[in-house]
Amino acid sequence: MHYFANPTRFQRLMDILRPWVVGVMLAMLAYGLLAGTVFGPADRLQGESVRILYIHVPSAWMAMFIYVAIAAASFVALVWRHPLALIAARASAPIGAVFTLLALITGSLWGKPTWGTFWVWDGRLTSVLVLFFLYLGYMALWQALEDEEKAGRATSILALVGTVNIPIIKFSVDWWNTLHQPASVVRLDGPTIDPSMLWPLLAMGLAFKAYYVWVLFARMEALMDARRVQAAQLRAAQHAAGGAL
Amino acid sequence: MLTLDSVAIRRGDKLLLTGVSFALRAGEAVHLKAANGVGKSSLLRAVAELLPVAAGSIAHQNAHGPAEAADQVALLDEQPGLKASESLRGNLTSLSILLSGRTPGAGELDAVADRLGLAPLFDSPVRYFSTGQRRRAVLARLLLSARTLWLLDEPYTGLDQAGRALLDTLIAEHRNAGGAVLMTHHGDVPDMSVIDLMGHVPQVAPDTGDDGERW
Amino acid sequence: MTAWWTLMLRDLRLAWRSGGAAGLSLGFFVMATSLYPFGLGPDPVTLASVAAGLIWVTAMFAALLSLDRLFQADFEDGTLTQLLLSKLTAPGIVFAKITAHWLGVMLPLIIVSPLLALILGLPGSAIGPLMLSLVVGTPALSCLGAVVAALTVAVRRGGALMTILLIPLFVPSLIFGAASVEAGLVGTDPSGALLLAAAVSLFALALAPVAASAALRLAAE
Numbered sequence: 001m002h003y004f005a006n007p008t009r010f011q012r013l014m015d016i017l018r019p020w021v022v023g024v025m026l027a028m029l030a031y032g033l034l035a036g037t038v039f040g041p042a043d044r045l046q047g048e049s050v051r052i053l054y055i056h057v058p059s060a061w062m063a064m065f066i067y068v069a070i071a072a073a074s075f076v077a078l079v080w081r082h083p084l085a086l087i088a089a090r091a092s093a094p095i096g097a098v099f100t101l102l103a104l105i106t107g108s109l110w111g112k113p114t115w116g117t118f119w120v121w122d123g124r125l126t127s128v129l130v131l132f133f134l135y136l137g138y139m140a141l142w143q144a145l146e147d148e149e150k151a152g153r154a155t156s157i158l159a160l161v162g163t164v165n166i167p168i169i170k171f172s173v174d175w176w177n178t179l180h181q182p183a184s185v186v187r188l189d190g191p192t193i194d195p196s197m198l199w200p201l202l203a204m205g206l207a208f209k210a211y212y213v214w215v216l217f218a219r220m221e222a223l224m225d226a227r228r229v230q231a232a233q234l235r236a237a238q239h240a241a242g243g244a245l
Numbered sequence: 246m247l248t249l250d251s252v253a254i255r256r257g258d259k260l261l262l263t264g265v266s267f268a269l270r271a272g273e274a275v276h277l278k279a280a281n282g283v284g285k286s287s288l289l290r291a292v293a294e295l296l297p298v299a300a301g302s303i304a305h306q307n308a309h310g311p312a313e314a315a316d317q318v319a320l321l322d323e324q325p326g327l328k329a330s331e332s333l334r335g336n337l338t339s340l341s342i343l344l345s346g347r348t349p350g351a352g353e354l355d356a357v358a359d360r361l362g363l364a365p366l367f368d369s370p371v372r373y374f375s376t377g378q379r380r381r382a383v384l385a386r387l388l389l390s391a392r393t394l395w396l397l398d399e400p401y402t403g404l405d406q407a408g409r410a411l412l413d414t415l416i417a418e419h420r421n422a423g424g425a426v427l428m429t430h431h432g433d434v435p436d437m438s439v440i441d442l443m444g445h446v447p448q449v450a451p452d453t454g455d456d457g458e459r460w
Numbered sequence: 461m462t463a464w465w466t467l468m469l470r471d472l473r474l475a476w477r478s479g480g481a482a483g484l485s486l487g488f489f490v491m492a493t494s495l496y497p498f499g500l501g502p503d504p505v506t507l508a509s510v511a512a513g514l515i516w517v518t519a520m521f522a523a524l525l526s527l528d529r530l531f532q533a534d535f536e537d538g539t540l541t542q543l544l545l546s547k548l549t550a551p552g553i554v555f556a557k558i559t560a561h562w563l564g565v566m567l568p569l570i571i572v573s574p575l576l577a578l579i580l581g582l583p584g585s586a587i588g589p590l591m592l593s594l595v596v597g598t599p600a601l602s603c604l605g606a607v608v609a610a611l612t613v614a615v616r617r618g619g620a621l622m623t624i625l626l627i628p629l630f631v632p633s634l635i636f637g638a639a640s641v642e643a644g645l646v647g648t649d650p651s652g653a654l655l656l657a658a659a660v661s662l663f664a665l666a667l668a669p670v671a672a673s674a675a676l677r678l679a680a681e
Contacts, residue, residue, distance in 0.1 A: 130628045137625040144615045154611050172632035296681045324538025330477050342466040343546040
């Protein structure tokens with residue numbers, strides 16, 4: 001578990017993986033976009049606007065996936081005090097927040113032709129909105145606490161509390177939605193989906209995941225560099241103090 | 246009563262102290278000396294098990310064997326730990342029950358207040374106390390908590406001549422009754438063994454480069 | 461008297477002292493609720509149709525207002541350190557504080573809620589269900605609030621941050637609580653929503669002492 005606690009070793013691992021990650025991302029993006037938006041069929045009911053699904057659905061998947069990844073990394077950081085896990089959690093949050101925002105924006109753009117309005121209190125959209133708030137809270141707590149080590153543990157506790165609450169929030173919103181929404185509303189993604197749409201969609205999902213890993217590596221590197229600079233500054237300050245005594 | 250074995254203390258990213266080892270037996274008192282910012286207060290908080298040690302171990306023992314810090318430690322630090330809107334009587338009653346688990350007897354609190362020279366203020370809210378009076382009120386915690394190991398972080402601060410003499414008397418009585426004291430103070434304290442923490446401040450390590458780096 | 465009761469009763473006493481959280485929250489609850497007719501218009505039918513939801517949302521904000529200082533006062537005056545060295549376990553401390561918060565701050569809101577229901581024109585038959593939903597649902601607010609209050613205890617001016625952290629966590633209680641009152645109004649069975657609100661409260665009660673005490677120990681280091 002602590003093998004990759006050495007940042008240099010982890011750096012090497014990232015350097016090895018990076019070209020593969022970028023390769024998978026580009027290949028899947030190319031296939032997904034071409035098959036989905038150029039050659040793929042338009043929807044019988046929703047027409048061309050259905051193609052936004054290839055951005056919207058993978059974004060929503062990533063919004064959820066990254067929050068769970070943050071919670072898992074936070075758990076590792078709390079239990080085993082693994083510093084890279086904490087850095088991974090911290091680096092993931094803004095990426096997850098952007099995907100969540102993307103899911104919200106594409107959802108409301110899709111909502112305009114489908115529902116005739118940009119925002120409907122649809123169960124899924126509302127859940128994603130609440131998830132977006134959870135991301136904002138997690139990032140705000142990182143910002144608010146000055147002692148980085150304490151901030152790391154506090155945000156980890158928050159991420160875990162948020163995660164055990166997600167199923168409850170999701171259930172309550174779905175329940176509330178069935179209570180208030182008329183059943184005739186067209187759902188964003190129905191239960192059945194044609195294979196000609198499913199494969200490009202899965203490819204886009206994979207491309208988004210690879211993109212996440214790629215950006216995550218870059219953000220983790222930046223955070224690790226910041227830590228190195230801080231450590232160097234601390235050493236310099238200690239040298240100065242040692243000289244003064 | 247207390248054994249420290251090569252204890253290291255860390256605050257954030259900074260290693261403050263390393264290799265602190267000593268033992269404290271019933272009736273003994275240790276005076277920790279060091280410059281500001283070395284980590285005396287942090288060491289006391291670590292002994293109280295409020296701050297985890299970065300390395301080494303801290304063990305508490307009572308007459309029967311290993312003990313919990315929260316059962317034998319009384320900590321006096323710069324914060325008063327008193328509720329400003331409650332009277333001294335209310336504060337001392339709550340503190341006594343919370344720390345010793347025992348409801349104080351009828352005349353017990355009056356006797357403590359009298360001892361500390363606070364009897365006339367017994368029913369006034371702590372908010373109206375002067376700094377010195379507040380520091381005296383805090384000493385009541387030591388008497389009421391019924392703990393054997395007193396951790397005193399700069400206990401003389403804010404006390405007048407009579408207050409300092411009173412504290413010395415309390416410490417002497419506590420030691421005679423089989424208690425122990427671990428104290429930080431910038432001046433000299435008679436009749437205590439001194440541990441100079443300056444020898445435990447880690448030497449600044451040369452930059453070893455990334456390959457040796459482990460957080 | 462045990463240490464737990466001593467702490468709980470002291471917090472209850474402090475909440476009701478002048479400048480305590482209880483009076484402030486109660487004042488906010490009453491005054492904010494009486495503001496709605498100015499924004500929505502005095503039409504009794506409109507007001508009655510949204511009254512239950514408004515009262516629930518306002519109770520939530522009143523809770524937020526009071527939770528800000530739940531641990532902060534103890535943190536600042538050194539009481540938290542002494543509590544952690546007391547006969548109480550850290551989860552015991554949290555549980556005592558949660559109990560005192562609910563009894564001292566939330567219960568008074570529930571007691572005056574019929575008055576607010578009347579001025580918003582909620583039918584008399586819905587007042588019982590409204591109070592019941594608040595009794596069953598608001599413990600979750602005290603519990604989850606304690607977790608976030610413990611996490612933000614060392615943050616100066618942490619009130620706005622608390623709001624951001626807590627609002628998503630409060631959503632389920634709000635949904636189930638308000639829905640149970642509404643179900644009573646339209647003549648359907650409110651017991652399902654009530655049970656769900658109770659389940660959320662019980663879950664929060666199980667979670668809060670563990671999570672909040674971990675956060676408190678962190679703050680006290």
